[in-house]
Amino acid sequence: MNGTDRVSIDTADVWPEDAEDDERLVVNWFVSKGSQVEAGNSICEFQVERVDVDVPSPVAGTIDPIVLEENAAFERGDTLAYISHE
Template sequence: MSGDRVSVGTEELWPDDADEDEGYVANWFVREGATVEAGDTLCEIQIEKVSIDAMAPVAGTLVEIVLGEDAEFERGATLAYIEPA
């Protein structure tokens, strides 16, 4: 994969008032290889019973899903990588 990949992380999605440092991936809406636009919803994550949509930070191709559905993760984890268009 190219070194130009952009990561989709959880750090910027974390609620400021969250007591927990763990969450899980509830649902993926986009599959690897799909073309996305900046702002498209990629997946839904759960942190402390709060549902949060992870959006594409750039337009391009979703080249790798790092954490699949039901995967647990810690704050700062990478969910996926996008290769910009």
């Protein structure tokens, strides 16, 4: 990939351990396709059992693409977006 890798962004690491529900909604994207992010930046927010959870970027790079739009339902571990990084 010409020195560029893609990293998937999912919710497995930030899903509340005590949450009994395995399906939730993307509430808000703080970035859009093509946005530059740093590792640790909050890139989106999802809600599970009335708790809002921020999803941090695992690496620095460029958001490309966003897989699930706002209000999309997903399950624990589903890919929300990808980050291209070098």
